[in-house]
Amino acid sequence: MKSYLRLFCFGFTLPLLISGCKKDSSSQEAATTSKPAAPAPTASSTVTAPASPDPSAQAAETTAKLAGAAWALKQDEIKNDPKGQWAISATASSTYNDAQGIAGWSPNQATGAPNVDKYGDDGHAWTSKTPDAGIEWLDLKYPKPVHAEEVRVRESCGSGAVIKVEAFDEAGAAHTLWAGNDPTTELNYLIIKTPKTSYKTDRVKITLATNVVPGWNEIDAVQLVGSDQ
Numbered sequence: 001m002k003s004y005l006r007l008f009c010f011g012f013t014l015p016l017l018i019s020g021c022k023k024d025s026s027s028q029e030a031a032t033t034s035k036p037a038a039p040a041p042t043a044s045s046t047v048t049a050p051a052s053p054d055p056s057a058q059a060a061e062t063t064a065k066l067a068g069a070a071w072a073l074k075q076d077e078i079k080n081d082p083k084g085q086w087a088i089s090a091t092a093s094s095t096y097n098d099a100q101g102i103a104g105w106s107p108n109q110a111t112g113a114p115n116v117d118k119y120g121d122d123g124h125a126w127t128s129k130t131p132d133a134g135i136e137w138l139d140l141k142y143p144k145p146v147h148a149e150e151v152r153v154r155e156s157c158g159s160g161a162v163i164k165v166e167a168f169d170e171a172g173a174a175h176t177l178w179a180g181n182d183p184t185t186e187l188n189y190l191i192i193k194t195p196k197t198s199y200k201t202d203r204v205k206i207t208l209a210t211n212v213v214p215g216w217n218e219i220d221a222v223q224l225v226g227s228d229q
């Protein structure tokens with residue numbers, strides 16, 4: 001269904017999607033940034049999030065549904081959202097090249113504000129050790145515990161592989177905010193909206209099924225949106 005939707009809605013990007021998000025040879029060893037040709041952000045396409053099997057799940061949408069200037073404004077609005085926080089530390093199930101510290105593709109590359117400018121393989125994002133093994137996760141910590149209202153996952157390569165977003169309460173218990181099929185394509189946010197949580201959270205876990213979207217699945221940044229009260 002997913003591939004059909006892409007074929008239908010995003011025909012002009014199909015060659016890229018079929019080939020997946022590949023690392024070019026020059027970026028295999030060094031934490032340098034590769035800049036493969038990337039199409040412009042998808043414009044005027046509508047993506048409908050499939051119904052989630054999780055009864056607690058909330059709406060998932062992406063900025064892909066916005067066109068042109070509206071897309072750019074939305075990116076800016078998210079970056080400067082006063083209720084938004086960017087992660088300050090992160091761990092992951094695995095990491096490309098076993099990258100440590102702030103090396104390219106390490107979990108730390110998913111902390112802070114977005115810094116990947118074009119869709120494609122880029123060391124300023126986290127990715128797993130292998131491209132298509134299956135279940136992988138990224139676990140992020142934030143400066144301030146908040147009652148969560150939204151989580152925004154900025155996907156920058158092989159988008160569409162997220163299957164679950166969880167928040168952890170003060171006691172360390174995980175709460176599923178969303179589980180389902182990720183409608184994200186290209187360089188975009190997967191946006192998970194939730195009724196304000198009764199608990200405060202400063203930890204978010206993103207789970208991916210990397211086999212769903214062939215090639216490298218990379219996450220540039222993850223924003224937690226919420227408030228004190």
Ligand SMILES: [Ca+2]
Pocket residue numbers: 109110111113114115116124125126219220221
């Ligand atoms: Ca990043």
